[in-house]
Amino acid sequence: MQNTIPFPATIIKLENGIELAYGENRDQSPAWLVYGGTDDPLAPSRFKCISGTPSFISIADLVQIVGIQRLLIESFQRFNGHVPYTVIAGKHGNPCGLGISHGDPREAINKALMGNTVAVMGGEVSTNFAIGEAEAEILFNSPQSIGREKWGLDLIAAPKFSLGAVAILGKKQGRRLLSNPYLNGSPFPSNQWVITPAGADWLCQRAPSFVLTRKEVQSWSGKEMNSAQFENALIAFACCWRASSNTVALARDRMLIGLGCGQQDRIACVRLCLEQANKAGHDTHGAIFASDGFFPYAESKVIWSDDDFRVLLDEIERAKATLESSTHAIAVKVTANLSALISRMDRREGTELLIDAGCAGGIVPADGKELPNVRNLFERSGLAVGFVAPEHRGFAKH
Structure with a gap:
């Protein structure tokens, strides 16, 4: 094994960073974003904070969705040399929406937000195009069919925001708006190693x-x-x-x-x-x-027996009898019980x-x-x- 792998210092100098709004949980505050000295243009320390103060979670999620965005952009560049308008929504470290469009950035936003309309509430969004007033309105107001007036996004990252967009998106108190011009096209990450805390030690592997x-x-x-x-x-x-x-x-x-x-x-x-x-x-x-x-x-090698069919048919008949004269709450419960039985048998x-x-x-x-x-x-x-x-x-x- 080679012994020249770049390794992090065990003592982190907090003056080489910025204090965040709060930790992953409030009882883990204070928290910092510490600069790693990288030349990566999309490192979190390279983003300009236009409004709000980033938290530990918002930065952690930003890193994840930007990573997906970069992978997707690189994939399209190698596929056909054309990068579409791209929007990625994330929540707690994982994507909950992604939409692309070859002609309309607003279409890409709608696709990303409508992927999982429950999970995206209060999430983070990153785009590879500038946000103007038209795009800001879509990111701010949710359709009536959703059942909520606003998307309530916690963080939005884009190459650039117009003044009108900042005014619209800034209506939500505390929302973080971060800009980075390299979001519209940055080289695929060139780091060779990934280093992860492992208790008091470190795990190191190829990126x-x-x-x-x-x-x-x-x-x-x-x-x-x-x-x-x-x-x-x-x-x-x-x-x-x-x-x-x-x-x-x-x-x-x-x-x-x-x-x-x-x-x-x-x-x-x-x-x-x-x-x-x-x-x-x-x-x-x-x-x-x-x-x-x-x-x-x-x-699957499992084959239903006659008893399995009988159990299912009996439960369906009981459900039908109950649903004919039941309240909404009981109907929901009966349907859920039947669904659980089918799930167990599947x-x-x-x-x-x-x-x-x-x-x-x-x-x-x-x-x-x-x-x-x-x-x-x-x-x-x-x-x-x-x-x-x-x-x-x-x-x-x-």
Whole structure:
């Protein structure tokens, strides 16, 4: 092992930084952003604070969504040399919305905010284009269909804000507005190492550098994705490879529509991802998924017995009888109980859940003992699934 890895000083000089509004939790205050002496133009210390005082969480989340933004921009540059208008929304270190548009920045904003209208409330947003009054209005006021008047975004980062935009967005007290001209195009991070605290010690490893391109796809199950599908694959990939593992992401119509992250098994990732998409009212038919790890099994071996069918049918009949003469509260409870029973009985694998949801394809590492069966299942089902080298798993945030 080489012994020339740049290593952080064990004593941090707080005068080389700025004090933040508060810590991750208020009882962890005071907190600081300490300058690392990097030449990265998108380091958090390189952002200009136009309004508000950043907190520990807002800076931490900014770093995460800007990282996804840079990965996505690099992916598009390698894909077709054209970078679309890009908006990413984040919450507690993970993406909750991402939208792109090739012609209208306001369309990109709407796509990002409508990805998960519940999670995005109070979140952070980063764009690769300047924010004027028209864009500010969309970021400030939420549609009537959402059930809330304002999005309540905590932080907005952009290359530039007009004075009118600052006046509109500044109506929310304490909102952080940060600008950095390099958000509209910055070189992919060149740092070679990532160093993470490990108790009283440190973990050190190579920085993630994998970027999805068609050339990086080793093989396809059946036919390749068309250009529109591959754009959705890039969106799902960028979110999936930077979210808390294990993760499955879903994109459709140039926006993120579902994310199942931080789960201990692949099935739970898929279920959460599809549940988020369905709750937000998105159509999963034709969507493209990305999985940061392989699928351990292709198909479920569990077959329902006659008793299983009988239990389910009996519960459905009881639910129907109750719903015919019940209050709203009871109806909700009965429906939830029936849904829980169906969920317990549903033993489908992640592959089957994605197929049954109508997905058109996806991106997944070519790994696992069941890889031939997984590949065959996707091909039989007509999905265009691209398999990348197994060393390019997207595990993150351990």
